[in-house]
Amino acid sequence: MHTPIGQVSVLRDKLRGSAFYGGLATCGSTLSCPICATKVQERRRVEIAQAFDWAYNVAHLQPVMVTLTFPHKIWHDLYELILQQRQALKLLRYGKPWKKLTAEIDYQGLIRALEISRGGHGWHPHTHEVWFVGRHVKAEDLQVQVLKQWMSACIRAGLLDPADVKTVAAFMEHAVHVKGWCQDSDYLAKSADDKNWGIDREMAKGATKLGKLKGLHPFQLLALAAEGDTKAGQLYVSFAMTMKRTRSRPLFWSPGLKGRVGINDSTDEQLASEQREEADVLGLLTHAHWQLVRASKSRAQLLDAAETGGWPAVMALLDRLALAVVKRVKPPLKQPEACPGPQSVSSGGNPTGYERSRSGAFTESPF
Structure with a gap:
């Protein structure tokens, strides 16, 4: 939402009255981009x-x-943890034990989400899955069966040392949690408690509610970086690069499940750039206008103006921003003997449509 891919437009939702931009590039990354995450995760x-x-x-x-998790330490590399976690998930669903379990519970598929936080013990990747199973299944019995198989998978993937008695005891207590008869509100409501998981419209906001004991969401690291926390910024960049390197997906559906549910499959990139809202185009911004908005960090301020006063309020804001730029440009100590374009500007304003640059030369005003 910075780089134009056409002419930048300002639109206002007919139903909610909220303003937003059109004609800007999107990345579709719901793991490392808070702007795309908000839109894609709502879809x-x-x-x-x-x-x-x-x-x-x-x-x-x-x-x-x-919910499936595993032990992690401050010195563990996130890239290696994700690869080991990925291997453990494959091992969990491999062989006769898995086939026997799925047959017993009438397993019909799953929706899995990857969640990553950063806490006092380092990076903490974990997954939350919704399994669609038979109505006869009891959560407490399923937890016992899954814990046994998940423990075996983590040992074989190198995530758990069976000789470490203390860690194994903690693993037995915390590594697996199963909750039966979930409602969509249980599944979608973000909570600081890892027994619940959220991916609804408030995901970005909900993630920032996680306390330091539970760990910081990467978007919270990004917010701290914006406040000057260099370490948080380094951690966020490391996280974003690792997600790209591992090609991690935030959400996974079992093959064929979306078709059974009746959902057309779309990529995150498609959803990020898709506009479903009925909206009015209030106006178009020139390239110079968009440069001015970005340089003055007024993207949110312009949308506020569009929501409250429409296009006249947007133009008034642009005029104020342009005037502020002109006032910050100091005139040269000595007028040059010759300049390209008009040679003078009246004291009453700038009717010629030209303005003075920092070097003293006159350039055409974009406003």
């Missing part, structure tokens, strides 16, 4: 809610929340 929230409705009313299945 994903609707899809997930549709999956719950399908499970209860069409397929007559039980949505079960399964």
Whole structure:
């Protein structure tokens, strides 16, 4: 939402009255971009809610929340942890034990989310999964079965040392949590408690509510970096680069599940650039206008003006920003003998449409 891919437009939602920009590039990264995350995850929230409705009313299945985590230390590298976690998840679903379990619970697929935080023990990747299983399944019995298989998978993936008695005891207590008969509100409501998981419209805001004992969401690291925290900025960059390097996906559906639910598959990039809202185009910004808005860090201020006063308020704001720029430009100590373009500007303003640059030369005013 910085680089134009056409002419930048200012639009206002007909239903909510909220203003937003058009004609700007989006990345579609819901893991490392808070702007795209807010939009994409709202669209994903609707899809997930549709999956719950399908499970209860069409397929007559039980949505079960399964949270899987593992031990981690401050010195562990996030890249290596993600690769080991990925291997453990594959091992969990490999072989006769998994086939036996899925047959017993009438397993029909899952929706899995990757969540990563940074706390006192370093990076903490973990997954939250909703399994669609038979109505006869009891959460407490399933937790015992999953814990046994998850422990074996983590040992084989190098995430758990079976000789470390203390860590194994903690693993047995915290590594797996299963909650039966989940409602979409349980699944979508963000909470500081890791027994619940959220990916709804308030994800970015909810993530910042995580306390230091639970860990900081990467977007919270980004916010701290904006306040001057250099270490937080370095951690955020490391996180973003690792997500790109590992090609991690924030959300995964079992193959074929979206089709059964009746959802058309779309990439995050498509959702980030898609406009579904009915909106009025208030006006178009010139390239010079957009440069001015960015340079003065007034993107949010311009949208506020559009919401409260429409296009006249936007133009008034642009005039004020341009005037502030002109006032900050100091005239040269000595007028040059010759300048390209008009040679003088009246004291009453700038009717010629030209303005003086920092070097003393006159340039055409973009405003």
